[in-house]
Amino acid sequence: MRAVFATWAGKLTRVLLVASRRGATALPGLVALTLEPRLLRTLVRGLAHGVVCITGTNGKTTTARMLAAAAREAGWSPVHNRAGSNLDRGIVASLLADASWGGVAQGDAGVFEVDEASVPRVLGDLSPRVLVVTNLFRDQLDRYHEVDALARRLGATIATLPPSTILVLNADDPLVAFLADRHRGTVAFFGIDDPAIGGTERQAISDADRCPRCHAPLSYQRVVLAHEGDWRCGACDFTRPPRDVAATRVALAADSVTLTVAGLAAPLRVPLAGTYNAYNALAALAASRALGIPDTAALRALATVRPAFGRQERLEALGRRMRLLLVKNPAGFDAVVSALLETGQRPRLLAALSDRAADGRDVSWIWDCDVERLAAQAEHVVVTGLRAEDLALRFKYAGLARERMTVVAGWRAATQAALATTPVGGELVILATYTAMQAIRAELAADGHAGRFWED
Amino acid sequence: MDLRIVHLYPDLMSIYGDRGNVRTLERRAAWRDIAVEVRTCTAGETLDPEWADLYFFGGGQDRGQHLVGADLASANGAALRSAIAGGSAVLAVCGGYQLLGHQYAPQTGPVIPGLGVLDVTTRATKTRFVGDLLAERDGATLVGFENHSGLTTLGPAAVPLARVTHGHGNNGKDRTEGAVQGAIIGTYCHGSVLPKNPWLADLLLTWALRRRHGAVALTTLDDREEDAAHDAAARVARSRR
Ligand SMILES: [Zn+2]
Numbered sequence: 082m083r084a085v086f087a088t089w090a091g092k093l094t095r096v097l098l099v100a101s102r103r104g105a106t107a108l109p110g111l112v113a114l115t116l117e118p119r120l121l122r123t124l125v126r127g128l129a130h131g132v133v134c135i136t137g138t139n140g141k142t143t144t145a146r147m148l149a150a151a152a153r154e155a156g157w158s159p160v161h162n163r164a165g166s167n168l169d170r171g172i173v174a175s176l177l178a179d180a181s182w183g184g185v186a187q188g189d190a191g192v193f194e195v196d197e198a199s200v201p202r203v204l205g206d207l208s209p210r211v212l213v214v215t216n217l218f219r220d221q222l223d224r225y226h227e228v229d230a231l232a233r234r235l236g237a238t239i240a241t242l243p244p245s246t247i248l249v250l251n252a253d254d255p256l257v258a259f260l261a262d263r264h265r266g267t268v269a270f271f272g273i274d275d276p277a278i279g280g281t282e283r284q285a286i287s288d289a290d291r292c293p294r295c296h297a298p299l300s301y302q303r304v305v306l307a308h309e310g311d312w313r314c315g316a317c318d319f320t321r322p323p324r325d326v327a328a329t330r331v332a333l334a335a336d337s338v339t340l341t342v343a344g345l346a347a348p349l350r351v352p353l354a355g356t357y358n359a360y361n362a363l364a365a366l367a368a369s370r371a372l373g374i375p376d377t378a379a380l381r382a383l384a385t386v387r388p389a390f391g392r393q394e395r396l397e398a399l400g401r402r403m404r405l406l407l408v409k410n411p412a413g414f415d416a417v418v419s420a421l422l423e424t425g426q427r428p429r430l431l432a433a434l435s436d437r438a439a440d441g442r443d444v445s446w447i448w449d450c451d452v453e454r455l456a457a458q459a460e461h462v463v464v465t466g467l468r469a470e471d472l473a474l475r476f477k478y479a480g481l482a483r484e485r486m487t488v489v490a491g492w493r494a495a496t497q498a499a500l501a502t503t504p505v506g507g508e509l510v511i512l513a514t515y516t517a518m519q520a521i522r523a524e525l526a527a528d529g530h531a532g533r534f535w536e537d
Numbered sequence: 538m539d540l541r542i543v544h545l546y547p548d549l550m551s552i553y554g555d556r557g558n559v560r561t562l563e564r565r566a567a568w569r570d571i572a573v574e575v576r577t578c579t580a581g582e583t584l585d586p587e588w589a590d591l592y593f594f595g596g597g598q599d600r601g602q603h604l605v606g607a608d609l610a611s612a613n614g615a616a617l618r619s620a621i622a623g624g625s626a627v628l629a630v631c632g633g634y635q636l637l638g639h640q641y642a643p644q645t646g647p648v649i650p651g652l653g654v655l656d657v658t659t660r661a662t663k664t665r666f667v668g669d670l671l672a673e674r675d676g677a678t679l680v681g682f683e684n685h686s687g688l689t690t691l692g693p694a695a696v697p698l699a700r701v702t703h704g705h706g707n708n709g710k711d712r713t714e715g716a717v718q719g720a721i722i723g724t725y726c727h728g729s730v731l732p733k734n735p736w737l738a739d740l741l742l743t744w745a746l747r748r749r750h751g752a753v754a755l756t757t758l759d760d761r762e763e764d765a766a767h768d769a770a771a772r773v774a775r776s777r778r
Contacts, residue, residue, distance in 0.1 A: 290548040296604060298548075298581075436773070442668070443682045445729045448557025470769040474732050474762045478557070478564050488765075 109177050110170030121206040124176040130157055130190035132207050133368055134200075136235070137215030137257070138228075139413045140361045141194035142389045143353070144215055147365035149192040150382035155374045160188035172203070190372075197231055201238045211371045212242065213249040213364050217256040218307055218412035219449070232256050232293070236263040247371040249364060252322050253309040259293040261322065269371055271326040271363040278331045278356060279305035294319045306356055306419070307412040326367040331359050335424040342366065345376055351383050353393050355420025357413075391518045393420075398530040400505040405522070406512045409441070411449035418455050421510060427458050428510045431499035432476075433466035433517035440514040444468045452479035461502050464488045465495030466517045492520045538750055539572040540742070543589040545617075546597070546605050547577045550633055554729045555595030558628060561731040561738050562591065569756050571746070580608035586620040591745035596631030596685075596727050605636060606649035614652055621654050626720040626744035630730060634715070634723030635659040635687050655718050656692035657707075669774035670704030670726060672714040677736045679714065680770040681726020689725075691716055698724055703774045720744040733770055735763045 113120055125132050130152070135145045149161040162175040172193050195203060197217070204212070214235070219228050236259075239248065244266035251257045252272035261268045273279070282304065290308070292299055297316030304310040313320040328349075330341035338359045340349040351362045362383055369379040388394045391407030406421070408414045421428060436444050456479035464473045464486060473488045487502075489495040503509040513521055525531040544551075544559050559575060566573045578584050597605060609617070621627060627637070635641045638657035641649045651659075665686040672679040679699045688708040691697060697707070698715030706714035706725065715724035722741065724730055731738040739755055746753040 291604075443684065445554030445557065445682055445727065448554035448560070448729045448732070468769065468773075470762070470766040471729075471733070474766040475557075477762045478560055478732060 108170075108174070110172065110174030113177060114170055114173055119206075121173055121176075121203065124173065125191055125207055128160065128189055128191045130372065131210035132191035132193065133211040133213065133372065134193050134195045134204065134207055134209040135213040135215065135364075135368070136195045136197050136200050137213070137251075138197060138218040138410060139416065140215040140357060140364065141196075143358065143361045143392050144213060144364045144368075145192050145194040146389050147351070147361060147383055147386050148213075148368050150386050151365060151369040151374050151379040152190050152192060152372070154378040154382035157190045157374075158188040159190040159192045161192045162194060172207075197235065201234055204238050205241070209242075209246055211247045211249060211368050212239070213368050214251065214257045214260060215360065215364055216251055216254045216309060216412070218410055219446075228256070232259070236260055239263040242266070249367045249371055250322075251309065251360065251364065252324050253305060253311070253360075255299060255308065255312050255319075255321075256293055258322055259319070262294075267371075268322075269325045269367050270322045271360075271367040272321070272324040272328075273305055273331060273356070273359060273363070274324060274327040274329050275331045276303065278359075279303040279310050292317060292319055306360075306416050309360070326363055326370065328359060328363055331356065333359075333420075333423055335426075338362065345380065347380060349380055349383060351386060353386070353388060355393075355416060355423070357416035357420065358393075391513070391515075391522075396525060396531050398525060398528065399500055401500055401503045402508040403525075403530075404508060404510050405518065406510060407518050408450075408512055408514060411446055414447075414450040417512070418451065422454065422458055426508075427460045428455075429460050429499070429503050429507065430455075430462045431495060431509060431511045431513070431521070432462050432464050432472055433495070433511070433513035433521060434464075434469065434472040435467040435514050435517040435520075437467070437516045439516050444471045447472060447475045450475075452476060455479070456481035459485065462486045463495055463499040463502065465490065465492065466514070492524050496521055496524045538570075538746065538753070539574070540566045540591065540745060541589045542573065542575045542591045542593065542745075543584070544575060544577045545592055545594045545633070546579050546601070546608075547595070548579050549601035549605050550595045550597035554727065555593070555630060557729040558595070558630070558731045559593050561729075561735075562593070562742065565735070565738050565758065566742055568758055571742075578613070580604050580613075582613075584613045584616040584620075586616040586623065589620065589625055590748045591741060592617070592620070592625060592627045594627065594629040594633030594637065596633060602632050602636065602641070602649065605632075606641070606651075609636060609652050610650060618652060618654060621719070621721065624720065624748040626741055626748075627654075627722065628731075628741055629655075629721065629723045631685055631725055631727045634725065635689065637721065637723055638689065639692075641687065655716055655721055655723055656694035657689050657716050657723065658692070659687040659689045661687050664709075666705035666709060666725075668704055669770065669777055670701065670706065670714065671771055671774035672699035672701045672704070672706065674699040677734075678767070678771060679724075679726060679730075679737065680733050680767055680774060681724070681730045683725045684727060685725050689716075694718055698722060703777070720747075732763065733767045735760050735767075 135141050149159045152159040162171045240263045248264045248268045252270035292314035295317040299312045300315050302311040328340040332339040337352050391405045394405040396403045406417045489498045563573045629637045636651045637655040638651040639653050640651050642660040644661045667684045670681045670683045695716040695718045697713035701712045701714045
């Protein structure tokens with residue numbers, strides 16, 4: 082009875098929010114969970130195909146989106162927490178959106194992205210059939226503390242999962258691969274096996290220079306992104322595990338990635354650029370196989386997947402093309418910048434740094450990003466955001482000449498200034514932290530250049 | 538003129554934005570036509586006590602702290618101690634700051650002995666000091682972001698780097714932030730402390746150059762971006778209290 086009442090309250094909140102044209106992403110869940118704390122457990126029990134949880138530092142949203150698309154293509158009705166409100170209240174809100182007023186979820190599968198810090202709290206309630214871990218990098222330290230501690234807590238949670246849960250892990254990330262030791266059931270690994278992808282040089286940002294098992298230095302045959310690559314421990318027998326889903330060839334293009342995967346009838350193509358999206362696609366394919374979704378459905382779904390909020394979204398304004406790139410941490414920044422520069426362009430940028438809770442209060446992470454590489458190729462940068470001065474200083478020390486940078490306060494003024502520096506027919510790249518991206522997107526939406534993000 | 542910098546334990550003690558400090562020293566020297574060479578030295582490698590004018594020692598995770606503590610207990614610790622005695626300057630942030638003291642007592646497990654070149658001791662607690670920090674020193678202001686659960690107390694040989702006006706600093710009680718002893722500076726302002734505090738970067742450069750080049754008067758740089766970022770961070774620190 083409490084569940085029914087809580088469902089009603091949550092759904093009512095959602096109806097009111099939608100009616101008042103505000104995004105209904107998390108508040109209905111908060112209302113319902115306050116009334117019935119066990120609601121999450123009750124709601125997911127009704128999902129016939131079970132639940133997939135996707136966690137990790139980067140790539141959660143895009144991977145979840147790809148997997149939900151594959152499930153839909155297979156004829157399922159996945160419930161998916163889309164708007165990036167990736168806490169338990171966001172999950173409950175998404176279940177409520179589809180639930181009947183009697184408290185029964187209408188979908189038949191759950192595809193949920195779960196914030197790595199929330200995994201210990203919500204995994205028991207969600208009892209996932211499949212758990213995907215994309216990667217583990219340093220994130221906003223003031224919120225999640227240290228990546229080692231995070232990996233330990235994640236491992237402890239995985240140890241409590243039943244053997245029936247299938248773990249999908251990134252073989253190329255030693256911190257993630259190490260989690261397999263803690264699981265009693267099946268583990269499926271994915272990775273990039275194309276020898277042409279990645280270099281031999283160690284990248285500046287790495288959170289796993291040392292073996293997670295014995296703490297000896299790791300050696301890399303190939304470094305793909307940050308500490309992802311072809312690694313092995315120099316001291317103990319811990320090595321990159323064999324890949325169940327492996328890309329033997331990765332073709333990078335300006336707006337897409339095409340992967341050759343053993344066992345697939347055709348190449349896997351996703352309309353999103355960058356090596357990091359190759360990893361997202363491999364994670365989605367491995368998870369979709371773990372769920373028993375036919376490869377043909379996954380292939381079709383991934384070929385037409387649309388980007389999520391700020392994940393290479395493309396918009397147009399005043400005859401200029403815009404590409405929206407959300408950045409949250411050094412590994413994500415470097416991955417996004419690599420994807421941008423891989424095709425040899427000299428981008429014009431609107432770069433925005435803010436320091437609200439969702440961005441990270443501590444802005445010093447920008448000093449761990451490879452801004453030097455971006456500064457060397459950027460044509461012009463308009464810098465804005467609540468911490469614009471910090472970002473401008475970072476660009477200065479990265480070697481960007483003063484005449485190629487303008488600091489503009491205010492979202493509207495900055496957006497207009499950036500569009501003005503971009504020739505008609507040209508592209509403006511918008512690189513922004515979470516709340517900065519929301520603010521810029523709201524400016525573009527107000528002028529009719531973009532939809533509202535919860536409508537996507 | 539030339540300057541030699543060693544970044545200590547970059548793989549183990551470089552938790553958040555620490556590279557920004559090294560980059561700032563590098564650039565501010567280069568902008569003054571001082572040739573800079575940066576080398577790294579990590580656990581298991583051999584530290585040459587004669588080479589560097591300036592050492593940078595950043596913050597780490599617990600695991601790093603243990604490995605580095607063990608390395609400092611070996612020949613590398615003795616080498617660093619002799620380098621400091623020979624006049625090399627040091628900037629140590631957060632975990633590095635703690636390890637230059639007499640000891641670091643974690644919440645559980647054995648005490649990690651420090652190098653003992655700074656007259657400070659640190660003990661881990663359950664509370665974590667996280668947030669923007671603002672402190673004053675002889676008319677200059679220090680801005681930074683602190684994130685530590687260690688409480689550090691200064692002995693008589695170390696003097697505070699600055700007096701806290703907003704935030705917690707060494708221990709949240711005596712309003713002190715960081716420590717100075719000879720040419721060693723320790724601070725809890727992690728990550729990008731030097732870019733936004735160019736006076737501190739220049740102070741370290743002056744101390745470092747003194748070792749092989751004597752007293753050097755640094756030329757003035759155009760610090761408008763540095764000053765703007767400093768003032769913005771100070772505004773944030775004031776508004777969050
Ligand atoms: Zn090992």
